[in-house]
Amino acid sequence: MSTDSAFTATRRHFLTSAAAISLVTVSTHVRAQSISGVLPWQPFAAEPPTPIGPQGWVFFTPAEAAAVEAIVDRLIPTDDLSIGGKEAGCAVFIDRQLAGSYGSSSRLYMKGPFLPGLPTQGYQGKETPAARYREGLAAIDAYLRKTMNGRSFVHLNADEQDQFLKAMEAGKVDLGGGINATRLFDLILGNTMEGFFADPIYGGNRDMVSWKMIGFPGARYDYRDRISKHNQRYPLGPVSIAGGRPEWSR
Template sequence: MTQHCPPRLTRRSFLSTMSAALLAGTAGPALARDYPGGTLPWNAYSSEPPTQIVPGGWKFFTPAEAATVEAIVDRLIPEDDLSVGGKDAGCAVYIDRQLTTFYGSSDRLYMQGPFKPGLPTQGYQGEWTNAERYRRGLGAIAKYLNANKSGATFASLSDEDKDAFLKDMEAGKVELPDDVDAKAFFALILGNTMEGFFADPVYGGNKDMASWKMLGFPGARYDYREYVSKHNQPFPLPPVSIAGAMNWKAK
């Protein structure tokens, strides 16, 4: 059951109240230290942060599959004057690496059946793991285009034809072979592309924190006390990844 704040408690007042409570709880030794000019009040990298994903090669996709995914993410998030496109942001790398984890194997999902069509609010209810959905979905796209576009691949289509095909997938107007639901597969890859574009760069996407810089999102900075009361003002510092900033590194 979801708990909601009382109607009179605005989001800003709630966050301000929580910030005050947290600061009050740490007002002793933590506030006495002059960070960032002094010693950090915690041991950098003493926990177990996510493993930094680096580009280079494909861990799940075949070269042909990777070319298709890179072309798709670049049309879902095309380059413009605000940011790089989905390919240069590393969205395909993010998806590739996720599919080698429990996300790809669906280990944390109930996969024993029965498998029956669910309500739109229930999401995917089928028997294929996420890795299988990608393998089958990309294979079905290749077969469909080979049969209906004179042997073309998705990556070889013009941008206009790519967009038209993706729109037809989104609308469920494309009948892909091998029992692949085009609309459901489009929703899957769209969601993963968005995750790769906006997630922390430690997971392989959002290269150089491009989307965070575009939005003005500060990322995983340690201390906001100096700025918490400065409402409606742009945050003046660059974003920081979970991997930390250079001045956090152990000497």
């Protein structure tokens, strides 16, 4: 029997069994309960996400945290449009993500074999994001101390930091230990962007700075009055999952 046939048979058996169980259940209850005039759920029954505090580090060591804060501040530097990546909390966002299910890849299939993937498939290795950061940051520190007169990333000036990050992105840095500098750069850049644009409840996008910059309304529940107003800037400020402030409604 082919795989498709086996799947069809299994699915048919499941549906048949489910139907039989439903008939038995209905037959045992002469009077069916109908819901009328009340909601089948209770408002506010679900626990809201717990906001992440901006203080302290959960995953990063102090040295790692300092390096990541310096890196995200060069990837998103302060300018006339917004604050920089450090002040926006991008490093805090990354720290909390690495300490959770993302960092341990607990929601991904992580069994072998591990084979090189296509460029469109992304990272296919066995290392979790947490391990990649820990090994990658150590490799960056060792490389710079060897090539920059004992200085770490945080001790480089802004131009030197930019040149190093550009070299990483272009694959012109040999970090050793089988670490691909370009992939490591892409990982940090992607997480930095996520932290900058994610809901503030996750630690980044402090005070919804990026949403205000691009005019994104956030987690507002009702847009009916704006549906027909195409190509017009939304007049109200953004709202986080955790709620907003009175001044944001004006």
